[in-house]
Amino acid sequence: MFGRACDLVEAALAGDARSSVIDELCAGAPPPGALARISAALRTNLRDLDSQYAALDGVITLLDVQTRSDGFHVLHDWDGKAGRFNAQTIAVDVASFAADRRAGEAGHETAAALLIDYHYLNELALLSLRVWDEGDPSANLDRLDRLLALLQGSGGSGHRFASRAATLVLIATAHYEPDERGYASLLEKIPTLERRHRVEIAVDHAVSMGCHLRFGFEASYGRDVGVMRADNVADYPWLRFSIDTLLDEDVAARDEIAEALVNGLCPDPSAFLRDPGFVERFDAHRAGLVGRFERFRPDERSYSPLALFFNFSHNVVKGLIVDAVLRGSAWDVGLNDLFTSLPHREHKIDAATTLMTYARRDPDRIRGRLTPAIVYDPATGRHAFGHALRALRT
Numbered sequence: 001m002f003g004r005a006c007d008l009v010e011a012a013l014a015g016d017a018r019s020s021v022i023d024e025l026c027a028g029a030p031p032p033g034a035l036a037r038i039s040a041a042l043r044t045n046l047r048d049l050d051s052q053y054a055a056l057d058g059v060i061t062l063l064d065v066q067t068r069s070d071g072f073h074v075l076h077d078w079d080g081k082a083g084r085f086n087a088q089t090i091a092v093d094v095a096s097f098a099a100d101r102r103a104g105e106a107g108h109e110t111a112a113a114l115l116i117d118y119h120y121l122n123e124l125a126l127l128s129l130r131v132w133d134e135g136d137p138s139a140n141l142d143r144l145d146r147l148l149a150l151l152q153g154s155g156g157s158g159h160r161f162a163s164r165a166a167t168l169v170l171i172a173t174a175h176y177e178p179d180e181r182g183y184a185s186l187l188e189k190i191p192t193l194e195r196r197h198r199v200e201i202a203v204d205h206a207v208s209m210g211c212h213l214r215f216g217f218e219a220s221y222g223r224d225v226g227v228m229r230a231d232n233v234a235d236y237p238w239l240r241f242s243i244d245t246l247l248d249e250d251v252a253a254r255d256e257i258a259e260a261l262v263n264g265l266c267p268d269p270s271a272f273l274r275d276p277g278f279v280e281r282f283d284a285h286r287a288g289l290v291g292r293f294e295r296f297r298p299d300e301r302s303y304s305p306l307a308l309f310f311n312f313s314h315n316v317v318k319g320l321i322v323d324a325v326l327r328g329s330a331w332d333v334g335l336n337d338l339f340t341s342l343p344h345r346e347h348k349i350d351a352a353t354t355l356m357t358y359a360r361r362d363p364d365r366i367r368g369r370l371t372p373a374i375v376y377d378p379a380t381g382r383h384a385f386g387h388a389l390r391a392l393r394t
Contacts, residue, residue, distance in 0.1 A: 008056040031108035039095035071182020091119040113157035128168035138194040159330035166200035174313035180234040202245035206264030213267035215309035298381035303348035307381030352376035
């Protein structure tokens with residue numbers, strides 16, 4: 001089933017397949033009508049276009065059912081106010097929002113291309129949780145790497161979502177799940193992957209957990225680490241896996257690894273420093289590492305992922321695609337770009353502050369206060385970083 005799904009997705013992404021879909025759905029329609037057609041077509045996974053899309057719809061529907069039984073609702077967001085998952089997929093929700101908001105603005109073909117690409121990104125994220133279904137899971141993840149490159153290649157909108165297939169695992173699972181049983185089961189599968197994939201997953205999850213837990217510490221838990229630990233029982237094993245995996249690498253010689261490591265340790269260093277096993281392993285690197293960490297201290301002059309706080313990683317991806325659709329212009333900054341300060345790219349701060357602007361317009365109520373779900377704040381990041389480094393030096 002996994003191989004069949006990849007074959008069908010590849011056909012849908014290859015050549016001019018996506019532009020042909022846009023031509024068919026948007027031809028002769030005014031901008032609002034064209035985007036409404038896109039939204040309606042995505043609601044049925046494009047299955048009415050021809051038999052190949054109908055076959056893909058059938059496979060994706062079946063894999064979605066299996067993945068839900070594993071505990072993950074990859075394609076649907078949770079509605080906290082209603083206490084249930086949304087009936088429509090995330091991609092359809094975004095497309096419907098765009099059809100309402102863009103009205104008669106020009107450039108709807110670009111918006112349509114972005115929406116279709118986002119639809120396929122979510123399907124690839126779903127497939128990332130099925131790589132263990134058949135064959136070699138590492139080879140299957142390699143295939144998703146190629147499909148992700150095809151998605152972000154010349155045949156699509158040009159929007160950048162992620163840099164590697166390993167990040168799709170994070171995007172697939174970084175939603176609110178009322179039943180968290182799937183996280184432990186998925187973590188048990190990760191050791192079956194080749195080392196390079198494990199390291200990529202560890203880097204992504206160390207940074208994501210760092211941003212997520214720093215957000216919770218400041219916004220949700222009243223700066224109480226005990227409450228934070230109790231409310232993130234599913235997250236801490238993933239964070240521990242990430243920290244352990246990164247410590248197995250040549251941390252002192254690789255900036256990407258060192259930056260991810262300090263990001264993961266930053267929200268709650270005492271959770272690790274009370275573990276003699278961690279302390280023994282960390283001591284082997286301590287002298288070189290603490291000094292190396294210093295270069296990642298957040299400041300106002302350059303982008304730092306340590307200044308980024310959010311509730312869920314998928315909302316970062318979703319926020320950038322919403323902004324791109326409304327503007328009619330793709331972002332060249334993806335999730336992995338926001339997970340590191342390296343290399344310096346001027347659009348990273350623009351992307352982070354854009355996300356914060358949207359989040360401030362539609363804040364969540366947390367502990368009785370209206371709170372944006374994504375924040376970029378170098379001053380708070382610098383404070384958290386300083387606290388962590390003081391703990392790690394001792």
